[in-house]
Structures are given as structure tokens and as C-alpha cells.
Amino acid sequence: MAGSSLPRRALGRRLRGYRVEAEKSQLAAGLHIEMSPQSIGRMEDGQKVKICTSQIRDLLDLYRVPNPSDERNEIFMLWQEVRDQALAAKLAGTAKGWWQAYTDQYEPHFDHYLGLEAVATHLTTHQVLLLPGLLQTGDYRRALSLVGDPTVSPAALERRLELAAHRRVRLADPSFRADVLLSEAVLRQTPGGRSVMVEQLRHLLEMIEASTNLSIRVVPSDAGSHLGLLTQSFTLLEFPPLASHLAEPPIVYVEGYDGSLYLERTDMIDRHRRAILDIQRVALTEHNTVQCIQQIVKEYGE
Structure with a gap:
């Protein structure tokens, strides 16, 4: 999942939709174009696989997508965008995302999230126990790493801190909120x-004061009933339009101790949007959040 992850994801999602509508299995699709069903699955998940234009055309034939049609044109626009971005990344030497240099320092399921975070334009997160990675200091991140792996080597720990620092750069991008x-x-x-x-x-106080694209609001412990009590922690990621002007749907990311969930269904996205509105309803204003943080700093400093 490098810079081309959004068009790949859009292409894969649409091809999966046509396959399901045509009532074809991944095995049948793979046999039709001489690919493994596992490769069909990876392609539909937005991952990079070896496939050519003629194979995509054959899949559309198998899925009975009319020719010519707007549906076919949309698929081939996406395919051209995938190819153009792949070529641009290759020429720039960025065929892999920067985070993939640190794959030995995070769980495999987190690779996909880092790719999405790198291209998102808007992130909304609700956290109930720990600060999100984008806001963590080095010492905070170090403490969490040592809890998860007390035997981690000093060298590996430093690489984890490098990864965390690189993620924080995202907040300096004015196109990101x-x-x-x-x-x-x-x-x-x-x-x-x-x-x-x-x-x-x-x-956190320094970031609130310095950043124009970051909002931090605290939900006080006496806020009463709100949907955040049911949703627990989650992150909603929203993306820019593709070059083909197609809209890329948002994703809700839910991280767990042994894995993660990526929720894409419209009804799930809508439920989490309603939760965000309800959490914002009971959250402190940004001004009162600053006062709350200052009070806790004072308590800890005593």
C-alpha cells in the first residue's frame, strides 16, 4: 500500500462488486485469467498483484459487464490511474511507502493502516485509554513499547521511535486535518x-497552540451517557477524490490487541459518524480542554 493505495483499493472494490453480482467465485475468476484465487482476493483488497489490461478485460467479460458501458470506462480509468501512479512512484524511487522500512517493528495488520493514514486528508479519532500515535512523545511511545515487549533491544526500540516520529510529520501537512x-x-x-x-x-498543549489543522477535545469522566461508551476507541479516515474524480469512501479503523478491523459498509460509516456527533456533544470545548489538561499537569507536578 504505497501512494497508489487509493486507486488500487477503488479498483479492487469495484471488481469484487461485479464478481459478486455475477455470482462468480474467486476460484472461477482466477481460472478464467490464469491467476490463483488468492491473487484475486489480494487484488480485490487493493493489494498489488501482477495483472495486465487484457486480464482485467477478460474479468469484465466474465462478470458480464456490458461493452461498451460507463462501468467499463470507470474500471479502465481506475486501472490507468493505478499504472500512472505506479510508474511515478518507480521513477521517484518511492514504490514502497516509507513505513515499510519499519515492517519488523510493527504487527503485520498495521501496515495497511499506515498506508491509509499516509494518504488520508481527514482523520477523526476517539480514544478511551491511550493517546493516538500521531500525538505521542518519544518517551510515551517508549513506555508503551516496553510494556508490550520488555525484552526489546535498544536498537529495535530506537527504530520504533523513528517510526513514531515519522508519523507525526503528517500533522505538518496543511492538507491534512x-x-x-x-x-x-x-x-x-x-x-x-x-x-x-x-x-x-x-x-499536547504546545500542539493545540501551534497547530491550525489539529483539534483536541476531552470527554470528561462525568459527561454522562453518549455513544462513545459503546463504540470505544476507533478512527475514521477520509480521503481525497481520485484523479478520475471518483469519490473514495471513508474507512473506520478499530485496533485490537491481536488484530484490526477495517469497516467500509455505508451503514457502519454512518453509525460511527453519528457516534462522533454524539461524543462531540458532550466533549469539552477546545478552550476548556486546555484548562483541563493544565489542571492535570498541575496535579501530576505536585
């Missing part, structure tokens, strides 16, 4: 001890 909703409990967890958390909270 992050809206962060934090349970008050997040501010009262102290991985690494109170001194680490004081540094982390002061970092």
Missing part, C-alpha cells in the same frame, strides 16, 4: 510514570 476526542481517562493513564505524562501533556 485531525480531530481528536479523548476520554479524560486517557490523560490520567501514566505509562512510564508521572514525569513522562507531564511531558506528554505539555506536548
